[in-house]
Amino acid sequence: MTQNLRVVAYAERLDDGHRTSLLAVLRELGRVVDEAGARTPRFEVLTLELVPSAPTSRIRVALRTWSPTTGAGAAVVPAPVYLPGPKLLILDVDSTLIRQEVIELLAAHAGREAEVAAVTDAAMRGELDFAQSLHQRVLALRGLPVSVIDDVVDRIELSVGAERLVSAYHRAGHPVGVVSGGFSQVLDPLAARLRLTFAVANELEIADGRLTGRVSGAVVDRRTKERVLRESAARAAVPLAATVAVGDGANDLDMLAAAGLGVAFNAKPAVRAAAGAALDLPDLDVVRHLSDV
Numbered sequence: 001m002t003q004n005l006r007v008v009a010y011a012e013r014l015d016d017g018h019r020t021s022l023l024a025v026l027r028e029l030g031r032v033v034d035e036a037g038a039r040t041p042r043f044e045v046l047t048l049e050l051v052p053s054a055p056t057s058r059i060r061v062a063l064r065t066w067s068p069t070t071g072a073g074a075a076v077v078p079a080p081v082y083l084p085g086p087k088l089l090i091l092d093v094d095s096t097l098i099r100q101e102v103i104e105l106l107a108a109h110a111g112r113e114a115e116v117a118a119v120t121d122a123a124m125r126g127e128l129d130f131a132q133s134l135h136q137r138v139l140a141l142r143g144l145p146v147s148v149i150d151d152v153v154d155r156i157e158l159s160v161g162a163e164r165l166v167s168a169y170h171r172a173g174h175p176v177g178v179v180s181g182g183f184s185q186v187l188d189p190l191a192a193r194l195r196l197t198f199a200v201a202n203e204l205e206i207a208d209g210r211l212t213g214r215v216s217g218a219v220v221d222r223r224t225k226e227r228v229l230r231e232s233a234a235r236a237a238v239p240l241a242a243t244v245a246v247g248d249g250a251n252d253l254d255m256l257a258a259a260g261l262g263v264a265f266n267a268k269p270a271v272r273a274a275a276g277a278a279l280d281l282p283d284l285d286v287v288r289h290l291s292d293v
Contacts, residue, residue, distance in 0.1 A: 030052040
């Protein structure tokens with residue numbers, strides 16, 4: 001028996017025109033059997049339950065055509081992600097859970113922020129090998145005093161909606177974790193603040209109170225991110241189909257593909273094209289409505 005799907009539309013404001021045009025698109029792809037709406041101070045959501053008569057891939061293509069013409073986003077959500085049961089949320093950190101790129105904040109102390117930012121952008125677009133690019137960027141930090149880490153921790157800003165999203169998952173009893181190509185020395189205080197279930201990141205090497213320009217151990221790359229997702233889901237006894245992963249860069253692609261729902265958050269074009277949902281509305285709390293938490 002074919003499982004129902006949910007189609008979730010979201011924008012700062014949705015009106016009857018959005019609903020009418022979306023229903024017209026879906027009429028060719030299945031039968032809408034339920035409808036609900038939600039409103040927050042920052043955005044509105046329209047949720048439609050669909051008995052599909054077309055493949056999910058075709059529905060996604062239709063929604064990607066609909067979105068640019070209406071200014072609203074839309075996502076197809078598989079049943080395991082929104083039905084009752086255990087779930088897991090895993091997020092990238094830089095430019096996803098937080099607004100900044102940590103390595104650029106660190107590089108600013110060495111006067112090399114622009115140089116490092118250019119390499120970061122290329123890596124996130126998938127133009128450079130992530131591990132090699134990370135080693136190149138971390139080298140720019142060599143000689144900085146370890147005190148710069150505390151300065152960066154104090155400057156971290158969570159993305160809009162991040163705390164609401166994490167809190168909602170916690171209240172529902174679901175684990176929430178992060179896996180980052182950034183650095184544990186910066187991430188660990190944030191993970192403690194948000195009471196995250198797990199946090200995985202690179203570790204900056206430190207000697208004599210200064211950064212050496214190297215990382216300790218293997219780099220957290222796209223393969224590591226996928227592995228952490230799979231292992232964390234197994235450890236929490238959450239079916240992989242009921243996991244939600246959120247990220248923005250090329251090093252998130254494997255994790256997004258493996259999750260039950262991969263969400264590209266204000267992401268690079270290649271990531272948007274590959275993800276199950278593309279969220280351009282700059283509020284992570286929308287993810288809560290995708291997974292019905």
